[in-house]
Amino acid sequence: MEILDTTLREGEQTPYVNFTVDEKVEIARLLDQVGVDMIEAGDPSVSPNVAKAIERIVSLGLRAEIVAHSVASRSGIDRAKACGAKRVAIFYATSKIHLDAKLHKTPDEAVAIIREHVAYARGLGLKVRYTPEDATRTDFDFLVQVCNAAIEAGADRISFADTLGIMQPHIFYERVCELHQHLLPCKMDLHCHDDYGLALANAMAGIRAGADCIHTTVNGMGERTGVPDLAETILAFHNLEGEAKFNLRPLMELSSYLEKVSGFFLAPNKPITGQNAFSHKSGVHTNGILKDPRTYEPFDPSLLGRERKIVIDKYTGKSAVSARLAEYGIEVSASELDVIVSRIKNLGDQRKQLFDTDIIEIAELVTGREMDVIPHDISAMVMVEVESHVYTSSVVRRVRGFTNVNNVYEMTGDYDVSAFVNVENVMALNNLIEEIRTVPGVKRTETRMVLKKYPANGNK
Numbered sequence: 400m401e402i403l404d405t406t407l408r409e410g411e412q413t414p415y416v417n418f419t420v421d422e423k424v425e426i427a428r429l430l431d432q433v434g435v436d437m438i439e440a441g442d443p444s445v446s447p448n449v450a451k452a453i454e455r456i457v458s459l460g461l462r463a464e465i466v467a468h469s470v471a472s473r474s475g476i477d478r479a480k481a482c483g484a485k486r487v488a489i490f491y492a493t494s495k496i497h498l499d500a501k502l503h504k505t506p507d508e509a510v511a512i513i514r515e516h517v518a519y520a521r522g523l524g525l526k527v528r529y530t531p532e533d534a535t536r537t538d539f540d541f542l543v544q545v546c547n548a549a550i551e552a553g554a555d556r557i558s559f560a561d562t563l564g565i566m567q568p569h570i571f572y573e574r575v576c577e578l579h580q581h582l583l584p585c586k587m588d589l590h591c592h593d594d595y596g597l598a599l600a601n602a603m604a605g606i607r608a609g610a611d612c613i614h615t616t617v618n619g620m621g622e623r624t625g626v627p628d629l630a631e632t633i634l635a636f637h638n639l640e641g642e643a644k645f646n647l648r649p650l651m652e653l654s655s656y657l658e659k660v661s662g663f664f665l666a667p668n669k670p671i672t673g674q675n676a677f678s679h680k681s682g683v684h685t686n687g688i689l690k691d692p693r694t695y696e697p698f699d700p701s702l703l704g705r706e707r708k709i710v711i712d713k714y715t716g717k718s719a720v721s722a723r724l725a726e727y728g729i730e731v732s733a734s735e736l737d738v739i740v741s742r743i744k745n746l747g748d749q750r751k752q753l754f755d756t757d758i759i760e761i762a763e764l765v766t767g768r769e770m771d772v773i774p775h776d777i778s779a780m781v782m783v784e785v786e787s788h789v790y791t792s793s794v795v796r797r798v799r800g801f802t803n804v805n806n807v808y809e810m811t812g813d814y815d816v817s818a819f820v821n822v823e824n825v826m827a828l829n830n831l832i833e834e835i836r837t838v839p840g841v842k843r844t845e846t847r848m849v850l851k852k853y854p855a856n857g858n859k
């Protein structure tokens with residue numbers, strides 16, 4: 400099974416997403432580490448920078464074949480050639496609605512146009528894939544006629560495009576089988592859109608029916624709801640079909656890099672790469688996970704360099720609570736644990752989110768023992784302006800004394816002092832700021848909350 404990744408072409412068709420040339424080069428480099436067979440690097444007619452990115456990617460000399468996308472026009476195909484791409488993917492729609500409403504061509508005219516442009520590209524020495532756009536809504540006999548005309552003219556690949564994502568696995572399976580039987584020898588790509596959330600299921604059915612290649616994008620980006628996600632596709636084939644040819648390690652880095660450069664963020668429940676993919680909540684689930692992770696994990700998250708997470712709240716049972724307390728070095732008796740869990744459930748009924756501080760506080764109340772641990776849930780920087788007649792160092796001394804304050808700096812600029820703080824929730828942050836404001840000599844404060852932390856390159 401082959402993968403063509405089209406993050407750089409279809410992925411850049413995601414609403415509001417544009418990549419710089421450098422970002423595209425980095426994405427291509429990471430995709431090559433994963434071991435995808437082809438990288439669709441863009442349509443050079445779109446803009447000068449799209450063309451430049453294809454040129455730069457070609458010059459990297461990657462293992463993957465670099466494909467340029469193009470409409471059926473001579474100038475487009477010339478540009479693909481000029482970029483140095485080895486292969487051009489020419490698309491021309493074949494469904495009645497597209498021919499009538501968009502292209503204003505009869506079926507015979509369409510066949511002639513496709514034949515001519517495939518032959519033109521072959522004449523330039525390019526390998527050619529032909530895509531009948533909207534193939535799944537195309538009259539089947541006409542689809543066969545068009546594809547065979549393209550193959551006769553020199554195309555060695557056909558991309559069976561479910562442009563509107565209207566297929567279902569069992570129907571797609573049959574269509575691919577039938578198409579295979581009627582086409583002259585060629586390889587078959589599957590370009591499945593995800594409008595009903597069936598893209599990967601359809602693509603898997605198509606591979607089972609004898610097709611060769613799936614089109615993916617990182618994070619499932621693309622027009623509207625996108626196409627199959629690269630990581631989901633690779634993990635599904637790796638774990639369910641025993642396809643071991645791809646390198647799984649760069650997948651998380653690729654996904655995070657794409658979030659960063661696209662501003663297109665994953666839903667927490669996104670399979671494989673989403674934040675919750677290995678998080679466990681209910682008492683029954685967490686109890687199973689702690690005994691043997693295979694009870695509720697389809698595969699070990701370490702395969703992706705990820706870690707499992709156990710969420711503590713009112714659904715949690717005793718084993719998860721005692722495991723979380725043990726992380727802080729806190730041991731409690733069986734009867735104490737019973738009471739702690741029931742208090743956690745009470746608190747969970749009243750609130751959306753429970754923090755480790757709450758759990759530790761409950762443990763302190765229940766056991767009567769003071770617990771010398773600092774949970775870290777919210778980080779913020781509190782900046783303090785000091786009255787001009789007061790020594791800054793006297794304010795620093797007082798601020799340093801508050802629990803939950805980690806580091807205090809005297810600084811140049813509008814504010815004299817900055818304190819980095821860790822607190823369990825916004826209410827606690829608010830209380831701490833109020834306390835800082837009561838320090839004699841503090842004129843005003845401004846607080847910036849940390850939304851996300853990234854380790855710097857040199858950091859451990």
Ligand code: HCA
Binds near residue numbers: 561
């Ligand atoms: C589009 C074109 C395309 C082409 C797919 C392919 C589609 O409509 O933007 O060349 O394999 O979905 O049909 O992305």
Ligand code: CU
Binds near residue numbers: 409562590592
């Ligand atoms: Cu598409």
